[in-house]
Amino acid sequence: MLDNGLRGIAIFAYETGRLKRLARDGFENAIVANPESVSEHSHRVGILAYIIAILEGAPNPERAATLGVFHDVPECRLGDNNAVTRNYVKTADPQKVIRDQTERLPGSVAESIRALVDEHESCKGPDATLEARCSHDADKLDCLLQAREYESAGNRNMQVFIDTMLNSLLTPTGKELGQAALEVDPATWWLEFSARIGSPGLS
Amino acid sequence: MLDNGLRGIAIFAYETGRLKRLARDGFENAIVANPESVSEHSHRVGILAYIIAILEGAPNPERAATLGVFHDVPECRLGDNNAVTRNYVKTADPQKVIRDQTERLPGSVAESIRALVDEHESCKGPDATLEARCSHDADKLDCLLQAREYESAGNRNMQVFIDTMLNSLLTPTGKELGQAALEVDPATWWLEFSARIGSPGLS
Amino acid sequence: MLDNGLRGIAIFAYETGRLKRLARDGFENAIVANPESVSEHSHRVGILAYIIAILEGAPNPERAATLGVFHDVPECRLGDNNAVTRNYVKTADPQKVIRDQTERLPGSVAESIRALVDEHESCKGPDATLEARCSHDADKLDCLLQAREYESAGNRNMQVFIDTMLNSLLTPTGKELGQAALEVDPATWWLEFSARIGSPGLS
Amino acid sequence: MLDNGLRGIAIFAYETGRLKRLARDGFENAIVANPESVSEHSHRVGILAYIIAILEGAPNPERAATLGVFHDVPECRLGDNNAVTRNYVKTADPQKVIRDQTERLPGSVAESIRALVDEHESCKGPDATLEARCSHDADKLDCLLQAREYESAGNRNMQVFIDTMLNSLLTPTGKELGQAALEVDPATWWLEFSARIGSPGLS
């Protein structure tokens, strides 16, 4: 039984690898060549959710990070559907999909993962946890940061992503961080560091 | 001051975006074209750490996930150094690097992130937390899974990755999961599902 | 008015460019790195539909080709949904989507394009035209050929695509061509040619 | 014999798959990273040829589409030669190449495909069919649209492509559509749609 459970975990883990090969397709509309994967997006969502949760005084910042990491796992089966697509495609609820995805997992693991998706999905409701609201804002902020990064790489269609993401933020910290992300250039981290050191060049 | 802290967070968040563009270079030695990014790796490390921690009975599985998410953030400045490279390159300790990376963050955030990297890096020591050991095994297991996936895509140099990863696992669950990952084909999740439905095809 | 119609055509033409950036996502499940685009698929569907239609004695082989070229235009808005995804995603009918996509086109153009999608989509029904059946088979055969090509490039997960496509063919010519595609190696065209010439090498 | 013919069709179909892996190399001069394939180009040529033919009142718009689909098949053996290259490379006539490419096809198929390439290649001559002129203009217009799309993605070398394509158009509809393509932004289709819906964002 345990063996079977472990086999189920391995199958599930391979399924989540699908997100490494799934493009964020809203950026494809905007003519970004080879946009980031859903895994890449989800990784920074986890980072941002943790930070926002600390600043919001959330009881459990690690839970916020974990919500961010798991929130797009249902996309293994749903695909990544952008704003245009969503008008023509009715997707199953992520809460339903994650139940199917975890059906072979040991009960404790399945329950825990389902609870993560449920909690994240409730982020806009009246009973939303603060951690879910932080994970929500992290999702939007990674998109805003990424849009700014693609803009820095040359793309001219990013403003609409930036504006939409800014307007969708829920928490005070998220909103302030959105403003800060507009003021800071994506290259600041290495440009300032290199300037201090004396050379930004290649070997 | 808070504004300054938020600016620092934005700069840090852009820095972590570097991991989306940093290849896992051990796979490049092995002639994998365009291997996964460190972000993609870190994302599944977070997922696996959470699951292993539950099965190991760790007190805080969400912390294990968070350790997995942050453990490679120092690679923004260290690069991703494979086994060959590490014989010729002496890297600063990740604990030192994360201190520099977080120097502009508000104190509470900086302390929390530094503690994550410290805890993960202590995973092999006598005082390692169970969460750190789970994050360590998740790091190795994602590499094993990825190697199996590249093998499935055609690459013939993956066995040495698989063997090395198997041998480096620390926890009972990690070891069992490593075995399960060998028995399960990376395609099982969609092949079995498709078979049940009746068609694995494309539209 | 005409100007307006031409503006609508330009907008529509840019929309169809979306298919150049939309991956065939069934192949992503199967760990094909950077699989072909929907445009690339649709192009060979057009070629194959034309040939099958000639051999089937269809009255209008050019219509079969045109059906093949247009049949996936609704995917600009629906995305490319694989067999797993289709269990969780209810998509609008392509016939409905193409109506929205063509709403700004001059009437004659809109009507013609809608009729193409309608005809292709009816390919399995009792009133299917022979051209629609040829376009259907071309769609499946390109997938079979592509799976064989990816197999030749190393991928080990292609058999299920090949089998499924073989089983879905409708016309006698399609079925025979499916068999022929199994017997012929994807490299035959240049290997035989090079052998005749005397050198398959690079400059 | 038929078997042999079908085997020849399979070989030919694999050969046309070459166009999925052949870059449009004029864009490489202009420092477009990983430009579109000839297949991707040919697909939209088919779409545009059909539309232009309807508006031009051509007797057989489906033939125009089919001309567009097949016109670059000789490039499997000729490569894609840009304006610089063509000064140093004397290529066989496409009409000659397609004869060789189709030599193993059943006679009716071979004759039909050769006639398509012959007709397209005659597009500038006094006996050009209207369908051939539409296919010619579609070829130029897809290049113009693609150049505008690359410009939108950041590339700064596209003006010369746009100007050259505009000047090479033959039909009244082609010329008007060229102008419309300049006035319309490549992002219009999804920006306007998203605006109507209320959100252009990512999930």
Added chain:
Amino acid sequence: MLDNGLRGIAIFAYETGRLKRLARDGFENAIVANPESVSEHSHRVGILAYIIAILEGAPNPERAATLGVFHDVPECRLGDNNAVTRNYVKTADPQKVIRDQTERLPGSVAESIRALVDEHESCKGPDATLEARCSHDADKLDCLLQAREYESAGNRNMQVFIDTMLNSLLTPTGKELGQAALEVDPATWWLEFSARIGSPGLS
């Protein structure tokens, strides 16, 4: 005048950057996704030419390396034409092309570069220098090594490249090195090193 010469050098240097974006197209026939560039090829040709020349006792191994580096510069204007293509495309002599490419260079530079291409192109003639023969073999050996590397990455169509390259070698050292390259696995350099160190893994 010197200024003008330097401007000519800058233009020429940008032209040679074209080779970074030009795929080795024989490998595209063989369904290698995103094959190496002509620059990447030429770089190892330079390395191999130098080594072969030393072992052949050539008077000037550095000249052999330089021949290897420059031998494909005419491909900026000729494209990279594979064995199939060369039956349909008559290219200008590289010696002619390099004259045009260097027409704006200061005389001494132009003469020197033209002499390099002339010498390399004479490699099969009765007056071939030993350095030219070494550069020729380096060209073939890099292709052989690359084919073995793609085979190691999964591709199943490489044998014909390997055989053809082996048969085209001119020098005793080249022939011996061809045999050695068959006996040695492309992974040997890092596998043996890692084994000696004790770990082939990723960080």
Added chain:
Amino acid sequence: MLDNGLRGIAIFAYETGRLKRLARDGFENAIVANPESVSEHSHRVGILAYIIAILEGAPNPERAATLGVFHDVPECRLGDNNAVTRNYVKTADPQKVIRDQTERLPGSVAESIRALVDEHESCKGPDATLEARCSHDADKLDCLLQAREYESAGNRNMQVFIDTMLNSLLTPTGKELGQAALEVDPATWWLEFSARIGSPGLS
């Protein structure tokens, strides 16, 4: 023994193939998607070193080219470390690495290659050869040219690379060529040529 030496050469040659799969990572900080490889860089370094050496009146321009070709071979084991990374990573001296890399080569070959790396690395010292100084400048100039090319493709972070490279040039010719590279547009070579011919278009 000779056999063994040839086996060593094959192993070494496969190792240098690593540079085809190693990204120039300073450009990754700057959000260049899929930047050039170290091989691609090294190839144009060889070209530029040869030209600069002729204009500087160096006794042996071919040696300058060869220095350029080999100077980054140690990066097979050191990785490509950018300006940020170099503050956290202490790499072995290239002179030490090349000794290990060549330990299996026949003595004459090993000595020759080690001498190349030694000479290039001494380029800033008082005993630097003129050829080493030319190779040094070629290294910087290729980076400057590449930055200008990425800028032309849309990237907005290239100025700092351009400035740093300009300031690091050692020779009079290098400095003049750096200025010329700023004045010349990367597209000049094909734009002027196309203008003379009459068409810059695609086929």
